[in-house]
Amino acid sequence: MTRQFDERTLSAYLDGELDDAAMQEVDEFLQQDAKAREYVLNATRTTAFLKAASNAILHAEVPEHLIAAVKSHGDRGGRRQPVVRTVFRIAAAIVLVLFGYGAGNLLINNQLGSLPITVAPVLKQYGHVVDAALEHNLSGTPRKWSEPQQSTMIMITPVKTYRDSKNIYYREYRLEVIAENQHQQVDGLAYRNSGGKWITKALFF
């Protein structure tokens, strides 16, 4: 009779932490147990996604002050950035999001109908483009969309990403519309709802 294995053992199996005999036993168990196979598959996917999501910083430039702090430590060289700077940024972000909530509701509820002609239809018609840009584009990376028949081109550039204490994501973005040789630019703030859709809460002109 094949032994049963719990998640802890299956996890150790994935990490190569079992001895040869145990590895073989788990292999046999996996051939017979669909739930265990599903656990292993999902755990493997989770690990792969975790690695992919964690690696971006490896390709980012290391700040000069950090390198200087290591190279010149003891020479009173690279000075540590004060924690106060971080606190200021957090405070600024809180103010921004609170303002975004209030002003955004006001704008969305009262002024969407009176937006310049090039912006209002874009938000309604090309919501899926805004959604895709906010979901997939890094801050500073624009997503473009053009409609040759209507000679309209829109460009959405996420600017910054936030997350609040309820794990809701917010993104500032810039929406540019070029239609009939006119250029219209609007800054927006959107949040990601539980269905994964980005909802614009504020527009700034």
Next chain:
Amino acid sequence: MTHPDRRSRNKRKIAKQREETLRDQIVGLLPRLRRFGLSLAKDRDTADDLVQGACERALTRLDQLREGTRLDSWLYRIIYTQWIDLLRHRQVRSEKLIVFSRETESRSVSSDFDFNFSTPLDVRTALESLPEEHRAAVMLVCVEGYGYAEAADVLNVPAGTIASRVSRARGMMSRRLLEDKGQVLRLTKMEGKNDSAV
């Protein structure tokens, strides 16, 4: 016979050379240290402060780095210890709003590598929802490729604790990612008895 002054000068010279070599090695490790710091701190500025503090502390205690000790493990341990100390002084941290920088957002998942499972933001949310000690364990094992014994040494816990934390962290993250996508949750807890070697 060598003169005592000369012997002392040679000793200082060797120590200086060792320190310079270690400084270069630490600079080379900075991207990985930042990755680990970011997984704990969740925002880049705090992560960089954490890494910088850890490097400075390490450089003042180079005499404590024993022959055969991995430099990266030693630095991870210092980062983790500093993070735990910081948390103790920051009881209201859950109320803060986290500002993500470009680097922390990660790259988007391309359509040809899509398990219909999650986006980098989902993964980061799932990781950040884990308890501190689970997050550190899963990062060291799953991302840094540490064995349970090595990770246990860094986090100063038994290897069995690492096994449990990594397993629980994987389970919690998988469930969260599946739930986020509205998929049917079929990861029912398996209640089999575990008595195999870990």
